[in-house]
Amino acid sequence: MKTLSLFIAVCIASTCYSQLKKLPIKKTADLHAFFHYTGKGERIISGHRxxxxxxYPENAIETFAYVLKNTPAFFEIDPRLTKDSVIVLLHDATLDRTTTGKGKLSDYTWEEVKQLRLKDRDGNITPYRIPTLQEAIDWAxxxxxxxLDKKDVPMQMIADLLRKNKADHFMMVTVHNAKQAKFYFNDNPERMMSAFVKTEDALKEYEAAGIPWKNMIAYIGSENKPANKVMFDLLHARGVMCMISAAPVYDKLATVQERAAAYRDIFAQGADILESDLPVEVAEAMKQKH
Structure with a gap:
């Protein structure tokens, strides 16, 4: 009986990770191939935070596990520094919205941060705490x-951590411009990036910087609009998958049905990756008939 109880406890603590819907990525070549546009109708889901x-609070390992129990996905997360320079996952510079803490994260040491608990969407306190980026890497x-979104962590610090962990085959970094992309590319020519490419001028800047398109997916904005077709066509011709984020607009629609219709239309209009606060809803929407 004790052995059975221990097994159940371990399974619960690990969220039964063997049941997760994992991505088929074991090496850098797999990462590049997974995010290469082929025109065969790939539809990939990204969990926003x-x-x-x-x-299930944002930027929590337990939340990542919940999503993967329901659908394959990758995750956009937010690295920030504590007072003693430990990299943790937190979107805001302040603790108030998503944790039981108050004030700036940068005023707290990691030992202090560990005592806090995360809040869910409705402000309810959960059993979960803020994870370190190292913990997230080990879990993922x-x-x-x-x-990794661009917050207050120096790019060199991020690059050093990825190298130390030999993690570049399952990590990517968000870059807002060609200068940031060039830094990460020079540090590791195989590094994958989620690049802001919202305009033709931005596209030309990445090409002028010599960044290979095989190293990038392209974030083109949060609006599903006809004008996106220009960027879809330009980027698809270069083998680049295009991502729309539903988080600021379409995730906020009032009903599940409205959101599902919006998610399906984002893919129908040409996006290959949909980033959402509600990735499990997105997966369900894609199973439904129009």
């Missing part, structure tokens, strides 16, 4: 891909 639901290996 993981997800943000009742009982062999399961999914993490996309």
């Amino acid at each position: 993981g997800s943000y639901l009742k009982g 290996r062999g399961k999914t891909v993490l996309n």
